[in-house]
Amino acid sequence: MNDIASFSLAVLERPYPRFLGMRAEIEGKTLLGILPFSPHLIGNTVLPALHGGVVGAFLELTALATLSLQTGGETPRTVDLTVDYLRSARAVDTFARAEILRIGRRVANVRVSAWQANEAQPVATLRGHFLVGSAPNNPLIPAKAGTPEKAGE
């Protein structure tokens, strides 16, 4: 794994994604988010099904990791998310892929889809806004004169 890829996935080395057990496989300029099944992710023991919050967090982390990969900068900060739940997420591995609809100077608009057995049958989708403007090395963001943050870099 090259430096850019490992740097970009630093977001997944943070404590909470490790708590979930999430990982990712880089696929060129995008990535596949992977949430291996683990019993502690269950939110409904009757079905059983993954906790809705876990599914939402996995979608969000896939968006953050994909944005980091594409911008090569700091991990973005989530502004808001809307998650639609389409099917119950069963007690199996879950996958997700993000589509970046737009990266502006400060904000990125991202859509993410998560699925289990069949990518064409998503269990949940996310759309959200993320602050990316503070990313110092972001090649997609034009350099701004007099940006106060990270002035020392």
Added chain:
Amino acid sequence: MTDVMTTDQSQIAARGTPQSNALGVDFVPGPDGADQMRVPFRDDLVGDPASGGLADGVVYTLLDQACGFAISSALRNIAGMEGRELRMGGMATLDFRIDYVRPAKAGMAVIGQAACVKISGEVAFVRGAAFETDPNDPVAVVQAAFMITSPPVVPNPVAAA
């Protein structure tokens, strides 16, 4: 504490899913006598180590759980007013919209509080917020809709007519 906290299935579910146990979700008494759901701070639940607070995903899961808890409480109240026993199946999140107003504060527990705006047939509309100490200084606010799955608890007036 009032007898709002009983041992029906939804209550057990709200308190004890494997995920909420893994997060260490507990209940603390709220100002109005109703319990509030809380995630105690833990190092392995931190989002961004630079800011040191609980992760967005932890706040999300707490609020999702708090919304479900608010719905089961509302259904229990309705059943109580109608003088019948609460029998509910489950509930499924339809959509969940969350605004992360600011990062959670370093080293602090986060409390999730939600209220059922309306139960309309089989759909419940919920609003909630997460905060450390002051509900007027939220970490995140949420608005969500849930399907209440079988058995239907609130009779649909159109269907009954």
